[in-house]
Amino acid sequence: MSHPLEQLQDDALREIESARDEQALETARVKYLGRSGHVSAWGEQMKTLAQEEKPIVGKLLNEVRITVTGAIESRAQQFRAQKESGALAKIDISLPGTQHEIGALHPLTQILERSIQIFRRMGFALADGPDVEDEWHCFDALNTPPEHPARNEQDTFYLPDGRLLRTHTSTVQIRTMQAAPPPIRVISPGAAYRRDELDATHSPQFHQIEGLYVDKNVSVADLKGTLEFFMRELFGPDTDVQFRPHFFPFTEPSLEVYVKSKALKGGERWIEVAGSGVVHPAVFEQVNKARGDKAYDPDKWSGYAFGLGMDRLAMILFEIPDIRHFSQNDLRFLKQFA
Numbered sequence: 001m002s003h004p005l006e007q008l009q010d011d012a013l014r015e016i017e018s019a020r021d022e023q024a025l026e027t028a029r030v031k032y033l034g035r036s037g038h039v040s041a042w043g044e045q046m047k048t049l050a051q052e053e054k055p056i057v058g059k060l061l062n063e064v065r066i067t068v069t070g071a072i073e074s075r076a077q078q079f080r081a082q083k084e085s086g087a088l089a090k091i092d093i094s095l096p097g098t099q100h101e102i103g104a105l106h107p108l109t110q111i112l113e114r115s116i117q118i119f120r121r122m123g124f125a126l127a128d129g130p131d132v133e134d135e136w137h138c139f140d141a142l143n144t145p146p147e148h149p150a151r152n153e154q155d156t157f158y159l160p161d162g163r164l165l166r167t168h169t170s171t172v173q174i175r176t177m178q179a180a181p182p183p184i185r186v187i188s189p190g191a192a193y194r195r196d197e198l199d200a201t202h203s204p205q206f207h208q209i210e211g212l213y214v215d216k217n218v219s220v221a222d223l224k225g226t227l228e229f230f231m232r233e234l235f236g237p238d239t240d241v242q243f244r245p246h247f248f249p250f251t252e253p254s255l256e257v258y259v260k261s262k263a264l265k266g267g268e269r270w271i272e273v274a275g276s277g278v279v280h281p282a283v284f285e286q287v288n289k290a291r292g293d294k295a296y297d298p299d300k301w302s303g304y305a306f307g308l309g310m311d312r313l314a315m316i317l318f319e320i321p322d323i324r325h326f327s328q329n330d331l332r333f334l335k336q337f338a
């Protein structure tokens with residue numbers, strides 16, 4: 001004859017098996033395992049049993065509890081699985097997924113990053129300076145006197161407090177030398193601003209990479225070697241570089257840099273891409289005055305500097321006919337560089 005506990009277990013398992021939903025299962029759980037359920041009631045009854053019966057019934061009761069608990073858990077698992085497959089059944093996996101457009105870098109950013117990589121390989125560190133500048137960093141320190149046309153209200157964006165939007169990234173040359181003694185080897189990519197009418201080749205905001213190298217015995221030869229290497233890395237080995245005498249207040253001698261490359265469409269044409277030169281001793285003297293020392297003694301140190309027009313470089317490299325494309329955010333344009 002079976003023990004009443006075994007009977008109880010059979011009843012419980014049958015109820016669990018026939019539970020049609022989670023609610024019915026929960027009712028069965030409370031009925032058997034709940035605080036005042038049948039299994040718990042047997043626990044209470046243990047006290048009244050004879051000493052020799054206790055271990056036998058105790059063991060049996062334990063087995064019943066484990067079996068019933070396990071049965072409830074596996075039935076609950078069945079309900080969960082049913083629910084999930086029901087939900088999945090409503091999903092048509094043959095439908096095409098949601099299209100997510102993957103963005104791409106702006107052509108100017110692309111060429112900036114490539115250029116930075118090339119200079120980094122030559123040991124140039126990155127330097128930075130503010131777009132909103134004071135006149136001293138933009139002009140005076142760069143040996144550009146008050147009567148110079150670049151300082152004209154017609155050519156530069158002035159703020160009411162006398163500061164201005166920097167007209168070139170050469171300001172970072174000064175800030176770098178103020179902050180650290182020579183030797184210096186930095187590049188500084190960034191925006192520059194001029195009061196130019198917006199047309200196919202002019203924009204009031206444009207982008208430059210400034211370069212500054214100060215060390216012992218730096219000469220025009222170092223400048224030429226560096227920029228030639230840079231241009232050939234960027235435009236390919238078939239690129240010719242030409243240096244033409246020019247004037248900048250902050251360099252002496254000053255040179256404009258032209259490139260011509262067979263790899264480029266219309267390649268048989270010299271295109272101006274940078275200004276450069278040997279740092280003028282007057283610039284070092286201005287820096288010394290601001291630093292209050294003689295760290296940049298023009299008799300001991302010399303340097304070269306350059307300013308690359310990045311919009312121009314990108315226009316040549318990607319054959320972009322109009323500088324306005326860079327700022328119009330027209331996806332038809334931008335997608336061509338993705």
Ligand code: DAH
Nearest residue numbers: 168170275276277305306307
């Ligand atoms: N700052 C000049 C410009 O924007 C470009 C330039 C010329 C930068 C000569 C230099 C330099 O560093 O040495 O037109």
